[in-house]
Amino acid sequence: MIYSEVQYQYMAIDWTQIYKKYKGQWIALKEDEKTVIADGKTAKVVFEKAKKKGFLKPLLFRVPQENLPYFG
Numbered sequence: 001m002i003y004s005e006v007q008y009q010y011m012a013i014d015w016t017q018i019y020k021k022y023k024g025q026w027i028a029l030k031e032d033e034k035t036v037i038a039d040g041k042t043a044k045v046v047f048e049k050a051k052k053k054g055f056l057k058p059l060l061f062r063v064p065q066e067n068l069p070y071f072g
Contacts (some may be wrong), residue, residue: 004056013033013034015063018034019063019064019067020065021036021062021071022036022039022063023065023066023067024039024059024064024065024072025039025040025059025062025063026039026041026042026043026045026046026050026060026062026063027039027046027060027062027063028046028047028050028055028058028059028060028061029046029059029060029061030055030058030059031059033059037049037050037053037055037058038050038053038055038058043060043062046058046060047060050065
């Protein structure tokens, strides 16, 4: 059996454009966490839209109304 080493690269994702367009809404993202595949007012609506497009396990996220800085 051949094993390959899996390397993870954690990079910050710039969601500036997503925030500007979808603030206050629920969105469904592809696995790349950059591509919006559906949006709406509730997680249920967004999940159903994504499912109709063939995405059975989308990443659901509620975009905040305000973009506050994080220090930690």
